[in-house]
Amino acid sequence: MEKRKICVVVTARPSYSRIKTALKAIHEHPDLELQLVVAASALLDRYGSAVDYIKSDGFEIAAKVFNVLEGENLTAAAKTTGIGILELSTVFDNLNPDIVVTVADRFETMATAIAASYMNIPLAHVQGGEVTGNIDEKVRHSITKLADYHFVASENAFDRVIKLGEDTNSVFNTGCPSIDLAAEIKKSPELDFDIYKKYGGVGARPNLSDGYWVVMQHPVTTEVGSSRRQIEATLNAVFNRKEPVLWFWPNVDAGADGTSTGIRSFRENYDLSNFHFFKNMQPTDFLKLLYNSKGLIGNSSVGIRECAFLGVPVINIGSRQNARARGFNVIDVDYDEKMIADAMQKHSAVKKCKESYVYGGGDAGVKMADLLATLPLRFSKTITY
Numbered sequence: 001m002e003k004r005k006i007c008v009v010v011t012a013r014p015s016y017s018r019i020k021t022a023l024k025a026i027h028e029h030p031d032l033e034l035q036l037v038v039a040a041s042a043l044l045d046r047y048g049s050a051v052d053y054i055k056s057d058g059f060e061i062a063a064k065v066f067n068v069l070e071g072e073n074l075t076a077a078a079k080t081t082g083i084g085i086l087e088l089s090t091v092f093d094n095l096n097p098d099i100v101v102t103v104a105d106r107f108e109t110m111a112t113a114i115a116a117s118y119m120n121i122p123l124a125h126v127q128g129g130e131v132t133g134n135i136d137e138k139v140r141h142s143i144t145k146l147a148d149y150h151f152v153a154s155e156n157a158f159d160r161v162i163k164l165g166e167d168t169n170s171v172f173n174t175g176c177p178s179i180d181l182a183a184e185i186k187k188s189p190e191l192d193f194d195i196y197k198k199y200g201g202v203g204a205r206p207n208l209s210d211g212y213w214v215v216m217q218h219p220v221t222t223e224v225g226s227s228r229r230q231i232e233a234t235l236n237a238v239f240n241r242k243e244p245v246l247w248f249w250p251n252v253d254a255g256a257d258g259t260s261t262g263i264r265s266f267r268e269n270y271d272l273s274n275f276h277f278f279k280n281m282q283p284t285d286f287l288k289l290l291y292n293s294k295g296l297i298g299n300s301s302v303g304i305r306e307c308a309f310l311g312v313p314v315i316n317i318g319s320r321q322n323a324r325a326r327g328f329n330v331i332d333v334d335y336d337e338k339m340i341a342d343a344m345q346k347h348s349a350v351k352k353c354k355e356s357y358v359y360g361g362g363d364a365g366v367k368m369a370d371l372l373a374t375l376p377l378r379f380s381k382t383i384t385y
Contacts, residue, residue: 003033006372007062007097007121009088011040011108012251013050014301017283019103019126021180021365023059031373035095039065039084040108041252046279053282063091067108072256074224077107084111092119098377099124102147105132105140106251107221113146120379124149124372127176129157129164131323135221148379151368153179153305153359156325167381174367175360181283182306183362189291195246198285201278203267206244213238213344214290216248217298219255220320227258230335234317235266237340238297245275246289295347297340303330308356313347315340327356 006026010016027034038061042050054061067083069076088111092100100116102109104127116123125147128140144150144164152158153176161171196205206212217234219227238245250259266272281289287306290296295313296303299321303314308327316332317340331346333339 001031003031004098004373005033005035005095006099006101007035007037007092007095008101008103009037009039009109009112010042010050010054010103011084011112012042012106013280014251015103015106015109016042016050016054017181017286017302018176018178019101020057020283021177022101022126022368023365025365025369026372027059029369029373032369034059035062035097036060037063037065037088037091037095039088040068040080040106044068044252046249050280053280056282062095065091067111068252072252072254072260074221074254077221077254081107081111084108085115088112088115089119092116092121097121099149099372099375101126101372102143103127105130105136105143107135107139107253109143110139113143117146117379122149122375122377122379123147124151124368124375126151126368127153127157129159129161130154130325131160132319132321134223134320134322136320148381149371149375151364151371153364154325170381172367172371174371175362175364176305177364177368178283178302178306179309179360180362180365182287182309185284185287185291186310189288191288191292193285195278195281195285195289196276199278199281201276203247203276204273205276206274208244208246210244211294212244212246213241213295213297214246214248214293215297216250216300216302217259217317218250218300218320219253219259220299220318221254223319224255224258226335227255228262230318231259231262232266233335233337234297234340235262237337237344239266239270239272239275240337240341241344242274243294246293247275247277248281249277249279295344297344305359308358309360309362311352311355313350313353315343315347325358327353327358329353329356
């Protein structure tokens with residue numbers, strides 16, 4: 001029997017950590033052939049060049065798609081998506097996959113879903129059914145309607161996909177593959193590498209022995225005009241604590257220019273002897289860094305997912321993760337310096353929060369591979385409105 005060809009499209013650094021264990025499980029499955037396509041910001045050095053980590057993990061890349069237009073604004077995002085449809089259509093025509101897998105909710109993933117759907121290729125969507133309230137939610141729910149199979153990460157997401165009219169036989173609560181990575185590092189969470197030597201970055205090199213905060217804050221695509229003001233509130237709050245801060249650069253989203261400008265201006269005007277800035281980090285190293293930190297500050301979904309499983313304190317800022325299911329580790333605040341500072345003080349009183357398994361228990365990748373090997377190959381739907 002011929003192996004099924006499973007084409008997984010990775011478009012950004014967070015997408016890789018979200019799907020890494022599924023890639024491994026697909027590659028190792030006796031009935032599957034992995035076709036890995038790397039596209040968009042996952043190929044760009046300014047956003048951490050996730051493709052380098054993909055290669056170092058031993059994955060063979062079947063195709064690369066360079067489709068990101070410079071600008072970091074709404075027009076560039078729309079045009080990047082359009083170019084993605086054109087380029088991915090050619091890639092799918094060449095690879096002739098049996099199933100295409102698209103990950104999560106970034107605007108580039110819409111291109112994957114549209115191209116596969118119009119080419120009558122069965123489409124599996126990872127992490128549908130969640131609620132956040134910005135453009136990602138529109139993308140996520142749109143891909144749900146385009147997808148033939150749904151690998152959701154929580155019970156809430158499962159119920160929501162069913163309410164969107166999808167057949168119960170096509171929706172599977174696999175949990176999130178990123179939790180698989182968190183489960184692995186929980187077995188050996190020691191910070192066993194020199195972060196400055198291994199990952200470079202810029203800024204001071206503060207001593208981390210007495211604790212440190214990790215910051216990862218992205219622009220909100222429906223609030224692009226406020227991205228600089230929003231990042232300045234966070235910068236002021238963490239600066240005034242005078243504690244070591246490891247800061248990660250934002251994603252390639254509309255509004256990222258305002259976020260980046262705010263960070264650069266702050267660096268030029270203040271003595272940031274306790275700050276160090278990174279572009280990217282291998283997923284397992286990043287999770288170890290989080291596990292050993294005082295907490296994560298910002299609006300990344302890693303705070304909602306992996307940090308819940310690991311019990312890492314999180315200060316979630318603003319609307320980007322609005323209404324997404326939470327564990328016991330999150331304090332939600334607005335873009336307000338005092339609220340952020342108060343939350344930091346509150347979290348400083350605890351080393352770890354109660355762990356939560358809302359996004360699975362660490363076996364999502366294997367579940368996905370087994371489903372991809374056995375699901376019927378269909379690209380039409382039974383709608384149950």
